[in-house]
Structure formats: structure tokens, C-alpha cells
Amino acid sequence: MPSYKLTYFNARGRAELSRLLFALAGQEYEDVRVSREQWPEMKSKTPFGQLPLLEVDGKVFAQSVAISRYLAREFGLYGETNLEMLAIDQVVGLVQDAVNSSVKAYHEIDSQKKIQFLKDLLEAAIPHFLSCCEKLLRDNGTGYFVGDKLTLADLMTWNFINGTENRLKVSGLADHFPAVKDLFNKVSKGITAFSSINLPSCYQLDMPNYKLTYFDSRGRAELARVLFALAGQDFEDVRIQRQDWPALKASTPFGQLPLLEIDGKIFAESVAIVTFLAKEFGYYGKNPLESLAIDQVVFLVQDAVNAAVRALIESPEDQRALLGKQFLEEELPKYVALFEKLLVESGTGYFVGNSLTLADLYVWDLIGTLESSINIQGIVSAHPSLATLFTNMDNTERIKTYVASRPAIIMARYKLTYFDARGRAELARVLFALAGQEFEDVRIQMQDWPALKATTPFGQLPLLEVDGKVFAESVAIVTYLAKEFGLYGKNNLESLAIDQVVCLAQDALSAAVRAMFESPEDKRVLIAQKFLEEEIPKYLAMFEKLLVENCTGYFVADSLTLADLYVWDFIGTLENRMRTQGTVSGHPSLVTLFDNIDNTERIKTYVASRPAAQF
Numbered sequence: 380m381p382s383y384k385l386t387y388f389n390a391r392g393r394a395e396l397s398r399l400l401f402a403l404a405g406q407e408y409e410d411v412r413v414s415r416e417q418w419p420e421m422k423s424k425t426p427f428g429q430l431p432l433l434e435v436d437g438k439v440f441a442q443s444v445a446i447s448r449y450l451a452r453e454f455g456l457y458g459e460t461n462l463e464m465l466a467i468d469q470v471v472g473l474v475q476d477a478v479n480s481s482v483k484a485y486h487e488i489d490s491q492k493k494i495q496f497l498k499d500l501l502e503a504a505i506p507h508f509l510s511c512c513e514k515l516l517r518d519n520g521t522g523y524f525v526g527d528k529l530t531l532a533d534l535m536t537w538n539f540i541n542g543t544e545n546r547l548k549v550s551g552l553a554d555h556f557p558a559v560k561d562l563f564n565k566v567s568k569g570i571t572a573f574s575s576i577n578l579p580s581c582y583q584l585d586m587p588n589y590k591l592t593y594f595d596s597r598g599r600a601e602l603a604r605v606l607f608a609l610a611g612q613d614f615e616d617v618r619i620q621r622q623d624w625p626a627l628k629a630s631t632p633f634g635q636l637p638l639l640e641i642d643g644k645i646f647a648e649s650v651a652i653v654t655f656l657a658k659e660f661g662y663y664g665k666n667p668l669e670s671l672a673i674d675q676v677v678f679l680v681q682d683a684v685n686a687a688v689r690a691l692i693e694s695p696e697d698q699r700a701l702l703g704k705q706f707l708e709e710e711l712p713k714y715v716a717l718f719e720k721l722l723v724e725s726g727t728g729y730f731v732g733n734s735l736t737l738a739d740l741y742v743w744d745l746i747g748t749l750e751s752s753i754n755i756q757g758i759v760s761a762h763p764s765l766a767t768l769f770t771n772m773d774n775t776e777r778i779k780t781y782v783a784s785r786p787a788i789i790m791a792r793y794k795l796t797y798f799d800a801r802g803r804a805e806l807a808r809v810l811f812a813l814a815g816q817e818f819e820d821v822r823i824q825m826q827d828w829p830a831l832k833a834t835t836p837f838g839q840l841p842l843l844e845v846d847g848k849v850f851a852e853s854v855a856i857v858t859y860l861a862k863e864f865g866l867y868g869k870n871n872l873e874s875l876a877i878d879q880v881v882c883l884a885q886d887a888l889s890a891a892v893r894a895m896f897e898s899p900e901d902k903r904v905l906i907a908q909k910f911l912e913e914e915i916p917k918y919l920a921m922f923e924k925l926l927v928e929n930c931t932g933y934f935v936a937d938s939l940t941l942a943d944l945y946v947w948d949f950i951g952t953l954e955n956r957m958r959t960q961g962t963v964s965g966h967p968s969l970v971t972l973f974d975n976i977d978n979t980e981r982i983k984t985y986v987a988s989r990p991a992a993q994f
Contacts, residue, residue: 383408384434385446388415391545393443394431396538397450399570403534404454409434427883427921435872444471445878451531452871458525461620465843465850465859466525470532472852473511473837474539479889480504481543497547505543509556511837512536516558522565529566537566589614590640591652594621595786597751599649600637602744603656608781609740610660618786622862626869650681657737664731672731676721676738680745683714687749711749715762718742722764729768735775743772793818794844795856798825799990801955803853804841806948807860812985813944814864822990854885861941868935876935880925880942884949887918891953911957919966922946926968933972939979947976 383401387394389412401408413421413430422428426441433439433446440446448471451457458464481504484496515524524532540552540563553560589607593600595618607614619627619636628634632647639645639652646652654677657663664670690706721730730738746758746769759765772778793811797804799822811818823831823840832838836851843849843856850856858881861867868874894910895903925934934942950962950973963969976982 380406381436384411385409385431386411386413386434387431388413388418391542395542396447396535397431397433397443399534399538400447400450400454400456400531402570403456404450406454426879426925427886433875435875438872440875440879442879442882444475445875445882447531447535448878449871449875451534452874456530456534458530461622461859461862462845462848463525463530464862465845465855467530467532468855468858469836469850469852470512470515470524471535472855473508474535475854476837476852477504477508477539480508481546485546501547501549505552506555507838508539509553509559512559513556514836516562522558522561524562529569533562533566537563541567588642590617591615591637592617592619592640593637594619594624597748597785601748602653602740603637603639603649604785605740605744605778605781606653606656606660606662606737609662609775609777610656611777612660620862622865622867625865650677653737653741657740662735662737662740664736669731669736673736673738676718676730677741679714679717680741683711683745686710686714691752707755711758715746715759715765719759719762719765722768728764728771735772739768739772743769792844792846794821795819795841796821796823796844797841798823798828801952801989805952806857806944807841807843807853808989809944809948809982809985810857810860810864810866810941813866813979813981814860815981816864854881857941857945861944866940866944868940873935873940877940877942880922880934881945883918883921884945887915888949890914890918895956907957911959915953915962919963919969923966923968926972932968932975939976943972943976947973 383406385394385397385401385408398410418430425432426439429441431443431446432441433449440449448457448468451467458467480500484493484500487493487496512524516522519525521527523529524536536559540559544550544552553563589612591600591603591607591614604616624636631638632645635647637649637652638647639655646655654663657673664673686706690702690710718730722728725731727733729735730742742765746765750756750758759769773782793816795804795807795811795818808820828840835842836849839851841853841856842851843859850859858867861877868877891910894906894914898906922934926932929935931937933939934946946969950969954960954962963973977986
């Protein structure tokens with residue numbers, strides 16, 4: 380177990396949620412409380428001149444949101460899927476918006492302005508926040524924001540309400556929001572009696588004889604799953620998410636999936652795996668000659684698979700449509716004709732012998748995979764022997780039951796909605812471009828916004844729609860996409876380091892917004908100039924320091940992540956908005972990083988072709 384040290388002032392503030400997470404997990408940690416007198420001397424020794432700090436096995440991280448997200452992931456309070464994590468991050472972003480509104484009121488020096496800010500906070504900002512929370516809780520219908528268990532989303536909301544009531548010496552903020560009130564009371568009670576909170580349960584895992592590991596899709600593992608189903612053999616069906624693959628890859632025998640684990644011993648190569656299972660379950664012929672005939676069909680199928688991959692996946696993008704068409708119209712019919720010929724010659728209705736074998740299953744799986752992946756039907760309709768074989772297989776009881784119950788693997792459909800400008804949606808667009816992922820890029824006009832605003836979750840843009848479900852909060856959106864596309868680190872500690880940079884960039888962005896949008900109009904030019912000359916250099920120095928300390932040319936680990944893209948996007952947006960250039964010119968590590976990002980092929984192509992639309 381790692382050792383933890385949390386450092387903050389002797390107060391609740393931005394560290395209290397982390398303390399709560401440690402308490403809920405029953406995790407020991409060193410709770411260092413710094414006095415206000417000690418802080419000036421200590422400040423220059425911290426990464427960003429701020430608290431809290433979390434030290435994990437001696438390595439120090441800053442940014443309270445990054446810290447709490449890391450701890451939530453460590454302690455099982457951050458959702459079970461990337462989509463649940465997006466829903467949690469959406470709430471985290473919503474809470475942060477409310478926190479920012481509160482801070483403005485708390486820190487105001489002018490007494491008259493402070494009274495007005497506090498009035499606005501209690502009468503407008505907090506009710507808006509709570510109404511958004513109420514809607515999310517009602518939509519989920521479980522008493523929690525996400526799933527049916529306590530997560531960081533619930534704790535962060537509770538912590539904000541509790542902290543606000545303590546700070547302002549008020550009570551009952553959630554009284555007019557019944558779902559929020561129920562959650563608040565449940566968490567309040569559970570914090571003093573943990574058993575009353577529906578925490579994620581730990582369980583004892585009995586090691587099965589077989590464990591099959593693959594992506595959450597059919598692909599090269601589906602035939603193995605069918606063989607298990609056909610044999611009535613229990614197995615552990617481990618389905619990993621794409622964003623988890625980089626961390627797992629190095630630990631596999633050949634850096635690939637699927638893997639079959641048999642009593643703890645691991646094997647790779649899909650053909651080897653299904654051949655073994657077919658032998659185990661009696662689908663590999665009754666003698667060596669039948670096994671040879673089965674192998675002949677299996678390797679003919681492999682030739683067809685390789686041809687399909689070359690045409691449909693590995694071909695140059697500008698030639699893919701043509702090569703895919705040639706494969707479907709010329710090469711595939713040749714293979715199907717060969718399969719039909721072998722079946723006719725066998726004379727039994729099966730490729731080998733007079734019963735189902737791996738040969739039949741292999742051809743059936745190939746055609747089924749092709750039809751589902753390229754959305755065509757009837758590939759074997761002109762080949763009666765194949766059509767009859769496939770019908771018989773489809774009606775085999777165990778295959779029929781498995782196919783009816785297997786997960787429907789559908790590629791996520793994305794729709795991103797924002798104004799016809801770059802702004803807070805541009806990084807999401809860059810992530811889609813970098814991943815080569817298609818999405819619907821909805822750009823609305825300013826005059827259409829008032830009518831649309833009331834229909835959005837929080838009255839703001841951007842929105843990301845994933846298979847019809849809508850999410851808000853730009854940071855939550857790009858974090859989700861980075862996870863989906865493998866740009867969020869290889870482990871939880873790397874994710875924490877990424878969050879640290881993202882939150883620091885968010886601080887810089889908030890400072891920029893205050894200077895350029897929220898300052899009095901008669902002072903805006905002066906304040907913006909001061910921001911560019913005084914505050915931005917401080918942030919750039921911090922970014923440069925982090926890059927230098929990592930020594931790889933990237934903020935985290937040795938490859939591009941959301942951290943690099945977030946800082947790059949922030950500086951690009953700032954320069955575009957302020958019509959300046961060379962913001963990072965005095966910081967060589969940042970210059971090199973930005974040059975590398977600018978010259979990344981997919982980013983370069985996207986930037987060259989993106990609309991020039993601005994506010």
C-alpha cells in the first residue's frame with residue numbers, strides 16, 4: 380500500500396474532502412496542518428505556491444480536485460465505467476462552478492459589494508446549482524448521482540453544501556430540493572456511521588479454471604466465448620476498456636489480446652486459444668486426419684481475415700473506401716466459393732466429419748463478424764450449403780441462447796454541441812481528430828442560444844452527447860474523451876499528475892476570464908495587460924518547471940497526454956483571443972512540446988482545415 384501525506388492549513392477548506400475520502404476508506408495517512416504563520420516560508424517550496432498537497436510515496440502533487448479524484452479512484456468511489464466517470468466529472472465540474480461563485484463572495488473586500496455578492500450567491504448561484512443537482516439525482520433514480528452507490532459526485536456535493544452552511548452560518552440550503560436533501564441527510568448520517576452508506580462492496584474472487592481477457596467487443600475473442608457457451612463451461616469473461624489497455628499491454632506475453640488463463644497460467648494468440656478449447660470440448664475431429672482437415676479450413680479463414688484487415692483497416696485512409704469495395708466485390712466472393720466447395724465435397728452438411736467442429740464455427744464466426752462490422756447481410760445467401768449450415772448453427776440451442784444474451788457491441792455515437800467558435804469545445808474537437816474518431820460537430824449561432832439554453836442540463840455549453848445521453852462541463856468532457864482515446868495515463872498516479880496540470884491550467888483560465896471578461900469595462904484593458912505581464916508568466920514558469928522535472932518532453936510519463944494538450948490549447952486560445960504570439964518563447968521546454976504537438980499529423984491536418992469562426 381502506498382504511504383500518504385496530506386498537507387493543508389489547520390482548517391477544512393480545500394482539503395476536507397480528501398480527509399473524508401481517507402476516513403471512508405479506512406486508509407491511514409499523515410494529516411499535516413500548517414499554521415498561517417508557517418505558510419509564507421513554506422509557500423515557495425510547494426509546486427504551485429498553494430495548498431493542499433498530497434504526497435504519495437514521497438512524490439508531491441497539488442490541486443485539490445486532482446487529489447480528490449485520485450483518491451476516489453484508489454478507493455473505489457469513481458464509478459465502474461468511463462461513462463460513469465464522465466457523469467461523476469460532470470457533477471465535479473458543476474460543484475467547481477458553485478465553489479468559484481462562492482469564493483468571489485467570500486474574498487470580496489468592499490463591504491457593500493460583499494453583501495451583494497453573498498445575496499447573489501444565496502438567492503441565485505446556489506439555488507441554480509441545487510436545481511441542477513436535483514435534476515441529475517431524479518434522472519438517475521437511485522438516490523445517488525451515478526450508479527446505485529456512493530461516489531465522489533455525492534461526496535463533493537455534500538462537502539460543498541456542508542462547507543457553505545458552516546461558512547455562512549446558515550442551514551437548510553437543500554430544503555427545497557427533496558432529492559438533494561435526501562442525499563445530504565444520507566451522507567451526513569453515513570459519515571458518522573459508515574455502514575449506513577451503500578459503499579462499493581469488496582468481494583472474494585474464486586479463481587476459475589478459465590479466464591478470457593479481451594476488449595469489450597467481439598473481435599478475436601468471440602469464437603472462444605462461443606466455444607465456452609457451446610460446451611456449457613463456466614469462465615471469467617474479462618472485458619477491458621480501451622483506455623485501460625496501455626497500462627495492461629506491457630504485462631501481456633506479446634503485447635496483444637485475447638489472453639486465456641488456465642489455472643493461473645497465461646496464453647496468447649487467438650488461433651492457439653480456440654484450437655486448445657476445441658480440443659478440450661471435442662470439436663477438433665476424431666483423429667489426426669480430421670484435425671488436419673479442420674486446420675485447412677481454419678487457415679483459409681485466417682487468409683480471408685488478413686485480406687479483410689488489409690483492405691478495411693490497414694489501408695491508407697484516402698484509398699480505404701475503394702480497397703474495401705474491391706475486397707467485398709472481388710476477394711470475399713472467392714473465399715466464400717471455396718468454403719461452399721469444401722462443404723459440398725464433404726457431403727455431410729459439415730466441413731469435416733458428420734458433426735459440428737471448429738472448422739464450421741470458424742467460418743460462421745468470420746461471416747458474422749464481417750456482416751456486423753460493415754453492416755451488410757446475406758453474404759452466403761447464394762451458397763446453399765453454407766446457408767443451411769449457418770441456419771443449423773444459429774438454431775443450436777446453446778449458441779442461440781448465447782447470441783441472444785451477449786452484449787450488443789455498438790461503437791459509441793458522439794455529438795458535440797457548442798457555439799460556432801473554438802473556446803471551451805476546441806480541445807474536445809482536437810481529441811476527436813487525434814483519435815480519428817468521427818463525431819457530429821454541432822455549431823450553434825448566438826441568436827439561437829436563448830431558445831436552446833433552457834433545454835441544456837446546466838444552462839451552458841459545450842455539451843457532449845454519447846449514444847443519446849447528454850453531459851455538460853468542458854473539463855469533464857475532455858477528461859472522458861482522453862480516457863476513451865488512451866490519453867489519460869497508464870495508471871492512477873499518472874492520471875493524478877495529469878489532473879494536476881489540467882487544474883493548474885484551469886486556474887490560469889479562470890484568472891484570464893476574470894481579467895478579460897469580468898473586470899469593470901473602464902479598467903479592462905489595464906487589468907488584461909497586467910494579467911499578461913504579471914500573472915501569465917507565473918503560470919508559464921510553473922508549466923516549464925513541471926516539463927523540465929519530468930525530463931521526457933511531456934508533462935506526464937513519456938508520451939502525449941491530456942496534460943500536454945490542455946496547456947497547448949490554453950495558450951493557443953489565449954494568443955488567439957489577445958492577438959499575441961510567442962507567449963512561451965522564453966520557455967524552451969514548452970516551445971519544444973508545442974512544436975511537437977503542432978506537427979503531430981492528425982492535429983496538423985485538423986488545425987489546417989478547422990473553421991476560422993470566432994466570437
